Amino acid sequence: MSDQSNATSRRAFLQSGVGLAAGGAVAQVEGALAQGAGATDADADLARLQGRRRILIRGGVVLTLDRQVGDFAQADVLIEDGKIREVRPNIAVSDDTVAVVDAVNRIVLPGFIDSHHHFYQGILRNILTNGLLNPDYNRDVSNTLTAAYRPSDVYAGVLVTALGMIDAGTTTAVDTSQVSHTPEHSDAGIRALQESGLRAVYAYSRGAGPGTKYPQDIARLQETTFSSSNQLLTLALGGTLDAKIFAVAREAGVPIVSHGVSGNTERALVELGRMGLLQPGDEYIHCNHLSGIAWRLIRDTGGHVSLAPPIEMAMGHGMPAIQDAIDHGVRPSLSSDVDVTMAQDAFTIMRSTFTLQRLMVLQRIRNGDLKPPPLLTCREVLEFATIEGARCALLDRKVGTLTPGKEADIVMLRADRLNVWPLNNAPGDVVNLMNPSNVENVFIAGKIKKWRGNLVGIDAARVVRLAQEARDGVVRRADFKPNLLG
Ligand SMILES: [Zn+2]
Numbered sequence: 001m002s003d004q005s006n007a008t009s010r011r012a013f014l015q016s017g018v019g020l021a022a023g024g025a026v027a028q029v030e031g032a033l034a035q036g037a038g039a040t041d042a043d044a045d046l047a048r049l050q051g052r053r054r055i056l057i058r059g060g061v062v063l064t065l066d067r068q069v070g071d072f073a074q075a076d077v078l079i080e081d082g083k084i085r086e087v088r089p090n091i092a093v094s095d096d097t098v099a100v101v102d103a104v105n106r107i108v109l110p111g112f113i114d115s116h117h118h119f120y121q122g123i124l125r126n127i128l129t130n131g132l133l134n135p136d137y138n139r140d141v142s143n144t145l146t147a148a149y150r151p152s153d154v155y156a157g158v159l160v161t162a163l164g165m166i167d168a169g170t171t172t173a174v175d176t177s178q179v180s181h182t183p184e185h186s187d188a189g190i191r192a193l194q195e196s197g198l199r200a201v202y203a204y205s206r207g208a209g210p211g212t213k214y215p216q217d218i219a220r221l222q223e224t225t226f227s228s229s230n231q232l233l234t235l236a237l238g239g240t241l242d243a244k245i246f247a248v249a250r251e252a253g254v255p256i257v258s259h260g261v262s263g264n265t266e267r268a269l270v271e272l273g274r275m276g277l278l279q280p281g282d283e284y285i286h287c288n289h290l291s292g293i294a295w296r297l298i299r300d301t302g303g304h305v306s307l308a309p310p311i312e313m314a315m316g317h318g319m320p321a322i323q324d325a326i327d328h329g330v331r332p333s334l335s336s337d338v339d340v341t342m343a344q345d346a347f348t349i350m351r352s353t354f355t356l357q358r359l360m361v362l363q364r365i366r367n368g369d370l371k372p373p374p375l376l377t378c379r380e381v382l383e384f385a386t387i388e389g390a391r392c393a394l395l396d397r398k399v400g401t402l403t404p405g406k407e408a409d410i411v412m413l414r415a416d417r418l419n420v421w422p423l424n425n426a427p428g429d430v431v432n433l434m435n436p437s438n439v440e441n442v443f444i445a446g447k448i449k450k451w452r453g454n455l456v457g458i459d460a461a462r463v464v465r466l467a468q469e470a471r472d473g474v475v476r477r478a479d480f481k482p483n484l485l486g
Contacts, residue, residue, distance in 0.1 A: 050448055050456075052099040055079040060103025060412065061426045062087060064402035065110055065379075065386050071426075077108055079408040082446030087402055101441065105416040107426050109382070110402055111171025111409040111442065112346035113389025115306035116257070116285050116335030120146075120154045120179040120189060122161030123471040127482050128340040133315040140480065141340055142178075147208050148478035149179050151188035156470035158189045160463055161344065162196030167455055168345035168436035171409040171444045172199040174283070174306070174335070174393055176238050176257055180207035180214050190225055193233055197449050199409060201393045202226075203257035203283075205238030215239065215248045222252060232445065234394070236283070241268035246277040255281045255394060262318065263289030273297045281394050285335070287325065288318030295328035304392035305330055308337035309352040315341060322357045323373060333392035334384050346385050350431045354381045378431040408446035413438045 055078075062075040064087055076091040077084060078098075093100075124145060131137055149157075158175065165173055175193060180186045185207060193200045204221055206214045213220075218237055226235040238257045239245035249256045261269060261284040270293060272278055280302025287298075287305050298305065309320040325332040334353060336344040357376045364372045390400025399409045413434060415423040420433045442450035449456055475482060 053081055054085075054093070054098040055408075055443075055446065056091060056093055056098045056100045057103045057108055057410065057412065058091075058100050060106045060108035061415065061423070062402065063107060063109040063379075063382065063426055063430075065383055066401035066403045069401070069403055077103075077402060077408075077410065079410075079443065079446045082408055084402055084404050084406050084408050084410075086404055101412075103412055105414070105423065106440065107413040107415050107423075107430060108402070109411060109413070109430065110386045110390075110400055111411050111444065112169050112385050113333065113393060113395075113400060114165065114170050114173040114335050114344070114346065114349075115283065115304075115333040115389045115392040116174050116176050116308060116337055117161065117165075117344060118178055118338050119161040119173075119175040119193070120149065120157040120177060121338055121340055122157040122159075122164065123153060123467050123474065124157070125339045126341065127475075127480075129483070129486075131315065131341060133317055137315060137338075137340065141338070143208075144478045145474055145480055146179055147181075148474045148480075149181065149185065150473070151182070151184040152466075153470040153474050154179050154185050155188040155192045156463075156466040158192035159196055160467040161339070162193055162198040162200070163455060163458060163463060164344060166196065166198055166442055166444070166449050167439065168347075169411040169413070169439040169442060170198075170344075170346055171411065171442060171449075172201075172389065172393060172395060172399055174201040174203055174236070174257060176203045176205060176259060176285070178205040178207070178238065178259075180205060180212060180217070181209045182207070182211035183213055183217050183220065186217065186221065187225075190221075190233070197232070197444055197447065199232045199395070199399065199444055201234050201236050201257070201395075203236040203238035205257075205259075215245055218248065218252050218254070222254075241265050241272060243272060243275060243277060246272055250277060250279065255279070255283065257283045257285065259285050261285060261287050261290070263291070266290050266294040269294055270297060273301065278303065283392050286312060286317055287321045288312060290321065290324065292328065295324060295330065299328055299330050303330075304388075305332050306335045306392055307332045307353070308335045308349070309356055310342045310348055311337040313352070313356070320353075320356060322353060322376075323360055327373065331388050331391075332384055333389040345436045347431075347435050350378075350381045350385050353384065354378060354431055378425075378427040381431050382427050408443050410441075410443040411439060412441040414440045 057077040059074055062072040069087055075089045078086040078091050128136055177189055190202055204218050236255045236257045237249040240260045278301040282303045284298055284303055285306045305325055307320050312320045334349045361372050361375050387400035390396040398407045420429050440453055
C-alpha cells in the first residue's frame with residue numbers, strides 16, 4: 001500500500017498496442033492504481049489491461065523453480081487466460097494482442113505459499129509481542145480474545161491479513177481458522193478471503209461457545225461455497241489429532257490440517273495411523289520433537305508438514321523440525337502461523353529457516369560431527385516457500401512453479417533497489433536480502449493484484465478502518481489492554 005513510484009516508472013513498463021503505448025498512459029495507469037478504484041479515465045486503461053487475455057512479462061530473471069523448465073538469467077513469461085502459456089527467452093508476440101510488462105532487473109518467480117496462518121488474528125497484530133505459546137497465547141489469544149470475536153471482526157481480521165499477504169508477495173495460504181463460533185463466523189471469514197482475491201485453503205476449524213457447529217457444518221460448506229473446484233478457495237478440515245475429527249474429514253473426503261503435532265502428541269498420531277485414518281495430502285503443523293516413528297508414518301502415508309520457524313523459536317514450541325523433516329525424506333513447507341508476535345511475510349520465514357538450519361549444522365561440525373547433513377541453499381528454501389507449500393496445500397497441479405499449464409500466480413521483485421543492487425545471485429537476493437518493499441507486481445490466476453507497489457482495486461482506508469474498529473471491539477469485550485509502548 002506504499003507508493004514506490006520513482007523515475008524508472010516513467011519508462012514504458014506497460015506497453016500495449018491499443019492506447020497504452022508509453023509515457024503518459026503508463027503514468028495514468030499507475031495513478032489509477034495508486035488511488036484504488038476511483039472512477040477516472042485511468043481506470044479504463046487499467047480495466048483494459050486487466051481484461052487482456054494475454055500478458056507478456058518480458059526480460060526478467062526468471063526462477064521457475066521447475067527443474068524441468070529451468071531458471072533463466074533473462075526470459076519472458078507469457079500468461080494466457082490466467083495460465084502460464086510459455087516460459088523462455090525472446091517470446092515473439094504481436095504487441096496488439098498482448099499487454100507487455102517490462103521485467104528488466106526484476107526477479108520473476110512463483111508467488112509465495114504460506115501453509116498455515118490464523119487469518120482472523122490480523123486485527124491482533126503484535127498484541128502479544130513478548131508472549132509465549134503457553135500460557136500467554138493459549139490464555140490471551142486462543143481463549144480470551146478469540147471468544148470476543150463477532151462475525152464482522154472475523155471478516156476484518158481475515159481481510160487485512162489476506163491483503164497484507166498479497167502485498168508481501170504471498171499468493172496462496174492455508175487459513176487455519178479456529179474462530180467458527182457460529183456458521184456466521186465461518187461465512188464472514190470465507191467472504192473476506194473471497195473478496196481479497198488470495199488463493200486459499202479454508203481449513204474449517206473449531207470455535208467456542210454454544211453456537212458452534214464444528215465439525216458437522218463442513219457438510220454445509222461443501223454444498224455451498226466449496227461446491228466448485230474451479231475457484232481460488234478450497235476446503236479442508238482443521239483439527240487436533242482426534243479420531244472423531246479425522247473420521248469426519250474422511251467421510252467428507254477432504255484433507256485434514258492437523259494442528260498441535262509434536263512429540264507430546266505423537267502417540268495420538270501413531271494411533272490414528274494404526275486406525276488407518278491418515279491419508280495422502282494431510283497436513284501436519286509444527287512437528288517439533290517427533291520421533292523417527294512419527295516421521296516415517298507421516299512420510300509413508302503421504303503427509304505434508306508445515307513448519308513456522310520464527311514463531312516456534314519465539315513462542316516456545318520447540319526446536320523447528322527443519323533438519324528432522326529433511327533427514328526423514330520429508331520436504332517441509334513454511335508458514336507464518338500468527339502475527340500476534342511476528343511478521344507474516346515469506347522473507348522473514350525463509351531467512352529464519354536458512355539461518356537456523358545452517359546454525360544447527362555448523363554447530364554440529366563445531367562439536368566434532370564428522371558426517372553432518374548438507375547445508376541448505378537459498379534455492380532449496382525458496383522451494384519450501386513455493387512448490388512445497390503448493391504440495392502441502394494440495395495445489396501443486398495449479399501453482400508453486402512457473403510451469404506452462406499452471407495458473408499464473410507470479411510475483412515480480414525489484415532487484416534494482418538500493419537495498420539489494422547489484423544483482424549477483426537471484427535466490428540469495430530473495431531469501432537473504434529482500435523484504436516486502438521489493439514486491440512490485442503480484443498476479444494471482446493471471447489477474448493483477450499488486451501493480452507498481454500498490455494493491456489493485458483495494459479501498460485501503462476502508463480496510464484500515466474496519467480493522468481498527470474490530471480490534472477496538474474485541475479488546476473492549478475481552479477486557480484486554482494492549483501495551484502500546486512496552
Ligand atoms: Zn497455528
